[in-house]
Amino acid sequence: MEYLLEVKNLTKRFGGLVAVNNVSMGVKEGEVVGLLGDNGAGKSTLIKMVSGVYRPDGGKIFFMGKEVIIDSPMKAISIAIETLYQDLALAENLNAYSNIFLGREKLKKVLKFINVLDNDYMIKESKGVLDRLEIEIPSLRNRISMLSGGQRQAVAISRSIYWNAKLLIMDEPTAALGVTEQKKVLDLIRLLRSQGIGIIVISHQLYDVFSVADRLVIMRRGEKVAERNIKETNPDEIVSLIVGAEKVSEKICPADRD
Amino acid sequence: MNNNKNSTLSVSQRLQSILAKNWAILFTLIIILIFSFTGKRFFQLANFQNILHLSTIYLLLTASETFVIITGGIDLSVGFVMGLSSVLSAKIIELLHAANFPPALSISIGSIVALIVCIIPGLINGVLITKYKVPPFIATLGMMGIANGMALIISEGFPVAYLPRVLPNIGNSYLIYILPGKAISFFSKPKGIAGEEIKELIRIIPNSLIFISIIIFILWHILKNTKFGQHTYAIGGSMDAAVRAGINTNKHLIIIYVLSSFLAGLAGVFYVFQTGIGIYTSFGAMYELLAIAGVVIGGASLMGGKGGIIGSVIGVFLLGVIENGLHLSGVDPFFRYIAVGLILIVAVIIDQSFPDLL
Amino acid sequence: MSNMVTQRNGIHRFFLQLGSKWAIIFLILGAILFSIISPGFLSFNGIQVILINSPFILLLALAETFVIITGGIDLSVGFVMGFASVVSAKLIALFVVMGMNDLFSIITGIVITLVIGIIPGFVNGVLVARLKVPPFIATFSMLGITHGISELLIKGVVAKNMPVLAGKIGNGSLIYIVPGKTVSFFIKPLIQRGGNLIEILPTVFVIPFIFILIFAFILKRTKFGQHTYAVGGNIDAAIRAGIDVKNHLIKIYMLSSLFATIAGILYVLRYITGKADAGTGFLLDGIVAVVIGGASLYGGIGSVWKTIIGCFIILVLENGLRMLGFPTFYKYILVGIVLIFAVLVDKLFPELIHKED
Numbered sequence: 001m002e003y004l005l006e007v008k009n010l011t012k013r014f015g016g017l018v019a020v021n022n023v024s025m026g027v028k029e030g031e032v033v034g035l036l037g038d039n040g041a042g043k044s045t046l047i048k049m050v051s052g053v054y055r056p057d058g059g060k061i062f063f064m065g066k067e068v069i070i071d072s073p074m075k076a077i078s079i080a081i082e083t084l085y086q087d088l089a090l091a092e093n094l095n096a097y098s099n100i101f102l103g104r105e106k107l108k109k110v111l112k113f114i115n116v117l118d119n120d121y122m123i124k125e126s127k128g129v130l131d132r133l134e135i136e137i138p139s140l141r142n143r144i145s146m147l148s149g150g151q152r153q154a155v156a157i158s159r160s161i162y163w164n165a166k167l168l169i170m171d172e173p174t175a176a177l178g179v180t181e182q183k184k185v186l187d188l189i190r191l192l193r194s195q196g197i198g199i200i201v202i203s204h205q206l207y208d209v210f211s212v213a214d215r216l217v218i219m220r221r222g223e224k225v226a227e228r229n230i231k232e233t234n235p236d237e238i239v240s241l242i243v244g245a246e247k248v249s250e251k252i253c254p255a256d257r258d
Numbered sequence: 259m260n261n262n263k264n265s266t267l268s269v270s271q272r273l274q275s276i277l278a279k280n281w282a283i284l285f286t287l288i289i290i291l292i293f294s295f296t297g298k299r300f301f302q303l304a305n306f307q308n309i310l311h312l313s314t315i316y317l318l319l320t321a322s323e324t325f326v327i328i329t330g331g332i333d334l335s336v337g338f339v340m341g342l343s344s345v346l347s348a349k350i351i352e353l354l355h356a357a358n359f360p361p362a363l364s365i366s367i368g369s370i371v372a373l374i375v376c377i378i379p380g381l382i383n384g385v386l387i388t389k390y391k392v393p394p395f396i397a398t399l400g401m402m403g404i405a406n407g408m409a410l411i412i413s414e415g416f417p418v419a420y421l422p423r424v425l426p427n428i429g430n431s432y433l434i435y436i437l438p439g440k441a442i443s444f445f446s447k448p449k450g451i452a453g454e455e456i457k458e459l460i461r462i463i464p465n466s467l468i469f470i471s472i473i474i475f476i477l478w479h480i481l482k483n484t485k486f487g488q489h490t491y492a493i494g495g496s497m498d499a500a501v502r503a504g505i506n507t508n509k510h511l512i513i514i515y516v517l518s519s520f521l522a523g524l525a526g527v528f529y530v531f532q533t534g535i536g537i538y539t540s541f542g543a544m545y546e547l548l549a550i551a552g553v554v555i556g557g558a559s560l561m562g563g564k565g566g567i568i569g570s571v572i573g574v575f576l577l578g579v580i581e582n583g584l585h586l587s588g589v590d591p592f593f594r595y596i597a598v599g600l601i602l603i604v605a606v607i608i609d610q611s612f613p614d615l616l
Numbered sequence: 617m618s619n620m621v622t623q624r625n626g627i628h629r630f631f632l633q634l635g636s637k638w639a640i641i642f643l644i645l646g647a648i649l650f651s652i653i654s655p656g657f658l659s660f661n662g663i664q665v666i667l668i669n670s671p672f673i674l675l676l677a678l679a680e681t682f683v684i685i686t687g688g689i690d691l692s693v694g695f696v697m698g699f700a701s702v703v704s705a706k707l708i709a710l711f712v713v714m715g716m717n718d719l720f721s722i723i724t725g726i727v728i729t730l731v732i733g734i735i736p737g738f739v740n741g742v743l744v745a746r747l748k749v750p751p752f753i754a755t756f757s758m759l760g761i762t763h764g765i766s767e768l769l770i771k772g773v774v775a776k777n778m779p780v781l782a783g784k785i786g787n788g789s790l791i792y793i794v795p796g797k798t799v800s801f802f803i804k805p806l807i808q809r810g811g812n813l814i815e816i817l818p819t820v821f822v823i824p825f826i827f828i829l830i831f832a833f834i835l836k837r838t839k840f841g842q843h844t845y846a847v848g849g850n851i852d853a854a855i856r857a858g859i860d861v862k863n864h865l866i867k868i869y870m871l872s873s874l875f876a877t878i879a880g881i882l883y884v885l886r887y888i889t890g891k892a893d894a895g896t897g898f899l900l901d902g903i904v905a906v907v908i909g910g911a912s913l914y915g916g917i918g919s920v921w922k923t924i925i926g927c928f929i930i931l932v933l934e935n936g937l938r939m940l941g942f943p944t945f946y947k948y949i950l951v952g953i954v955l956i957f958a959v960l961v962d963k964l965f966p967e968l969i970h971k972e973d
Contacts, residue, residue, distance in 0.1 A: 053856060074858040089856045093849035093916030094842075102846055103857035105839045116837045332752075392959045393913050395689075399904065403952030410945030541896045547691075547756055560750050592767035599760030606749045 002065055004029045004198040005050065005081075005167050011058035012045050019045040021222040022059070027167065027198040032189060034213035034230075035202045038242050041219040043202045044086055047169045050200075051083040052076035063167070077103075082165035086172045086202075088156040092145040096137055097126035099144060100159045129158040133184055149176035157185065161192065168192060171202045186212050206235050220244055278612035282555055282569070282605070286576045293583030300586045304461065311430075311464045313578040314532070315340070315525045317571065318470070319549035320556075321477050322521035324570045325514050327553050328481075330494045330562025331387065331394035333515065335402040336522040337545030339379050341538040342409040343526025347372035348418035348536020351425070361422035369527045376523025377516050379405055384512030402546075409538035418536040429531030432461040433468060466528065473524075478567040490514065494562025551598060552577060555605045576601070638961050639908060639925045642954075643932060650936035657939055666928075666935050668787075668818040668886075672697065672879045672895065673927050675824050676902030677909075678831060679875035681923045682868050684906050685835075687848040687915025688744060688751035690869065692758035693876040693902065696736050697895030699762040700880025702769050704729040705890030709778055718779035726881055733880065736762050737873025741866030755869075766892035778888045786885025789815040790822045820882050827875070832920035844868065848915030901930050904951055908958040929954060 003026035012020040020042040027033045035043050048054045050061060052073040061068055063079055070076050076083070090099050098105075101122045108118035123140050130137060135154035137147065144152055153176045160168060170189075174182040182205075189199055189212045203209050209216070210230065218226045218241045226241045277284065294301035319336045326333045347368040354364030379401050386397040427446070435443045437459055445465075481487035492500040493507055501507050530536050539545060555573035558565025580601070581594050634641070651658035676693050683690040704725050711721035736758050743754035784804070793799050793814040804813075835841035846854040847861055855861050876895065883894045905926035911918030933954070934947050 051856070072858075073856045074860070077858045083856070085856065087852075089850070089853040091846045091849035091853045091916070093845060098842060098846075099853075102853065103843075103859045105842055107839060115839070117839065117842060386956060390960055391963060392956065395913055396907055396955060396959050399900065400952040400956040403900075403904075403948040403955070407945050407947070407949030407952065410943070410948070415943065415945065541900075547759075550752075551756070554753060560752060590768060590771075592764040594764070595760035595767075596764035599757035599764070602753055602757045602760075603743060603747075603749060606753050607747055610748055 003027065003062070004031075004064060005200075006062040007046075007050065007059060008062070009059035010046065010049055010056050010061070012042075012049060012054055013057050018222050020049070020056075023219065023222075023224045024059075025217045025224060025227070027200055029166075029198050030193055030196045031215065032193050032199045032201060032213045034209040034216045035200055035219065036206075036209065036216055036238065036242055037219035040221070041242075042222040043219055044171055046219070047083065047171060047200060047202065050076065050167075051081060051085075051169055077163075080164065080166040082160045082163055082168050084156055084160040084168075084170040084173055086175070088152055090144055090152060090156055093143060095143055096130070096140045096147070096155045097122045099155055100126045100129070100162060102159070104163070125162070126158065129162045130154060132161075133157060133181070133188065135181060135184075150178060150181060153177055154181075157188075161188065165197060167198045167200070169200045169202075172204070173201065174203065174205060174208055182208065206238060210235060218242055275612050278608050279557075281608050282557070282572045282576055285601075286572065286579055289576075289583060290579060293579070293587060297583050297586035298588075300583060305582065305586070307432075307461065307464055307467070309575070309578045309582045310467050311532075312582075313574050314466045314470050314528055316545075316548060316552060316574045316578065317474060318521050318525040318528065319545055320552035320570045320574045321474060321567060322518040323546070323549045323553045324556075324558065324565055324567055325477075325481070325490060326394070326518050327550070327558050327560060328490050328494045328562055328565050329511060329514055330497070330560075331511070331514075332398065332550070332560070333383065333518045334395065334398040334546050335379055335383065335405055336518060336525075336549060337539045337543060338402045338405040338409065339376055339519045339522035340526040340529065340545065342379075342405045342412075343372045343376045343523040344529045344536040345409045345413040345418060345526075345538055346375060346536070347527050348421060348530050349412055351422070351530070352418055352420050355422050356420065361424050365422065365425060369530075372527055373520065373523050376519050376526070378519075380516035380519030381512065383519065384515035387515065388508040388511050406538065413536065413538055415538070419534075421530070421534055421536075423534075425531055426534030429466065429528070429534070431465055433463040433465060434461070436460040436462070466532065469528075474567060474571060481567055486510075486513075491563055494564075496563075548577065548598070551602050554602060557605075557609065559609065639910070639922060639929065639958070643925055643929050646929065646932050646936070650932065650939070654936070654939040657936060662935075662939075664815070664818060666931050667821040669935070670927065670931055671820045671824045671882050671886075672898045673901045673905060673930060674821075674828065674924065675875045675879040675882075676895065676898045677905040677923050677927050678824070678828060678920065679872035680902045680906045681909075681911065681918055681920055682831075682835070682844060683751070683872050684903075684911050684913060685844050685848045685915060685918040686865060686868055687851070687913075688865070688868075689755065689903070689913070690740065690872045691752065691755040691899065692736055692740060692762060693872060693879075694895035694897075694899035695759045695762040695766065695892070696733060696873050696876035697880040697883065697898065698890075698892045699736070699766045700729050700733045700877040701883045701890035701894045702766045702880075702892055703732055703890070704881050705778065705884045705888075706769060708782060708884070712779050718781040721779060722782055722785070729881055730874070730877055733877025734870050734873050737870035737876075738866065740873070741869035744869065745862040745865040763892060770890070770892055778884075782885050783888045786820060786882065786888070788819045790817040790819060791815070820886055823878070823882065827878070828920060828924060835920055840864075840867075845916060848917075850916075901927075901951070904955050905930055907955060910958075910962060926958075 006024075006026035008024045010020055010023045011018070023042070023046055025033070035047070037043050045054065049056045050070065052070045052075050055071055061070055063081070068075075068079065070079075070081075091102065094102070097119070106118040106121045107115040108121070110116045126140055133154050135151060137151050137154070144155060147155070153173070157170075157173060160170065173185050177185065186208060189201065193199060193212075201209060201213060213230050215230060216228045216233065216238060217224060218228075218238065220242065225244075228238070290301075299305055319340065322336055323333060349368075350371055351364045351368035354367060355361065383394075383397050383401050386392040387394050431446055433444060435446070481490065489500065489505050489510055492503070492505060493510060497507060526536075552573035553565060553570045554560065555576055556565060556569025556571070558569065577598060580597050584594050584597065585591060647658060651662075656662050676697065679693050680690060707728055708721050708725035711724055712718065716724070740751075740754050740758050743749040743757075744751050788804060791799065791801060792804055793816070795812050795814065835844065843854065843859050843864055846857070846859060847864055851861060879898070880890075880894060884890050906918065906923045907913065908926035908929055909919060909922035909924070911923070930951055933950050934944075937946050937950070938944070
């Protein structure tokens, strides 16, 4: 089967620092790929090139077989790539539904020609998608700065799943969640996979990754060091690939650039 | 974190970076060169000393802003605290003088009282900012209004002018006077000079320069070589890190703002010495904005953590040379505003294009 | 911030609600206080006086509201206002001298000024959004540049040849009533000597007010407004959500200059002259009004109506002091105190009230 998303020789530099070095990988439709690696491995930087936050310094990106230049988040969104970021990328001063619809606000006409925010619609839709995650949010109208970490995460996840993405990138989707909620998110990922959506999951929780991923890509210090089918490997092997079985050099790993 | 960096820089990149880091000095030298041709009597000892002399006030205000801006804050009240100080000191001197106190005494008392009083705005600013978490912009904005109001009340809107004659004499005199071929004297003009001869009088080193150099040197030393200075940079770099390192940031910041308003108070006293009057600061003067401009031109970032006294001094001189040069070149004074605006933008852009590579 | 949102008893919540509305309470109490001390403060004429002096601070504060919500600041509005006053005065006078009829001179002059006046805002926007110059510096530079240009333009005489019509518009009112006889709009009816004429709502107040209505609506209920808040709240989130943040910021600064330009034009209509420093005092008043209105200088929070309340607090204080015979100096002190008080109160009553305001 053809890749839904394929990146070839992707490179990103910050000044003299090489954050992502010649990485190639792909995701198929209906496949979950776990992107793993220690801090500073370059995972977040890599996916940010796919989501349009960074422009690659080298390499190409192919989506649905065709080469694409993803030069802005707008572009990524327009070709149906949705991203859940590690830092959630939420506006603290806005409420839950405004965040879910940020940039894609639903409008309605008032007095026949003035376009105004259709809050009722957005509230209803947001409620719907939040209910799928079964996380209680007391009032959708509250500023999200008043919500807990888990509730915030739910809002961010909801945003990423609401827009009918073809490719979904999730950077640490379960970080702030409790056990039951984590399970719900994983169920959701499985559900989306069964709908033919390609998913990249970055996570430190190996247990979670092993329970949903079909394939694993491991990065270390900006490079891809290995790729494994989930059935052909085990957590121990993965850990040693992440950490590097050979002697670790003196260099301190560069912190992941956000 | 910097491991790979230096090896990937070419010679030309390094050269560019050096140029960029010192652009202010280079630019100053270039325009001095230009003004020497376009300006009447620009390239003369007397004129350069004049530039220094007039820059005194700005040097003080800029120095105070330097400390504040390095901590990531801002002090909008300096111009108006200066006005308050000039008015207050002048008023006291005037009253004492009218009551027949000897000039030396009235001047001293007036100056000292004003300096002490000017600690208060800084104290209030500092407390508001640290304890009550009022953003510096707002706290000092409010204080600016209050200081201005007080200056106006004390002076009733008029300059305070009945001051002992000796005041502006001290403020404007030089260390050395030379009447070529005839006399040398210190601190004051040689006695018995006839009218014509005054034109030939050479003056060297304004008194104000001496004072200001001492003060600037002390401030430079504090910022660069002491723990206090180090902590100032630390707070500006990361307040959080500073707190967790055990620095008493609240106390430190209060001291910074007190220092700032104290220096502004000092500027006010200097003003009285230089002009012989005390007057409130009008809105048009924009002292604080020019002070901030000086600091930014000197390489500081409004985010904090960067900058220094030397850079700020260069910034002040750059602005002073421009104003003086434009004036002597017969250019409309209002081009100065435009020039300052453009230079400031250039300063920031250069600063951003060359983050600390060296 | 805590999650103990609604576990307070009724009375406590009542006081909290009260506290969060302190600005308007302060305004009302202040107005009442002044009217007790100086009867006539809140009289029909008294209010008209306040209103006729309001346009400049209202417009500049409106400008700052938008800019401050995005987390920036616009220091240039005062001098853009002055610049606009100089440009429009010169243009109008020029057209009159060229023989154009009064009304057309004024209209053409105004239209051209509006177009020119947006340019400083555009430059500000480009500096901030594309060149990443901090707003403080970019707008301060623009302040200097517009100041310089204004003063250069003004060399030579200003405001000769200004048509009388301009002054009539600037000092006119929306509604004129001759009791028992006629009602007319905008145009002063002729009356016999000693006749009774009631004027309601100065024109120079009405125009800003219309803009306030429009832009309060825009800020609160349209995508543009929503994105303004988003950019101020978390610019990264806005970028990643696909919002074209750079262009948005440029528009915001252009809007700010537009309001300042309108203020400058109104200045000319009212005082029949243009001055480079026409707007200096109002910049600070405008910023203070926005902060009193609850906006955060860090961005993301603010509201047009609350800013307006802030404006009127300043106006009431100013006028009240004036009527009591205090020299204007005291205004600075009072406003400074109110400003600090405003911020402290905001800290004591963090938004326990739901909704983005």
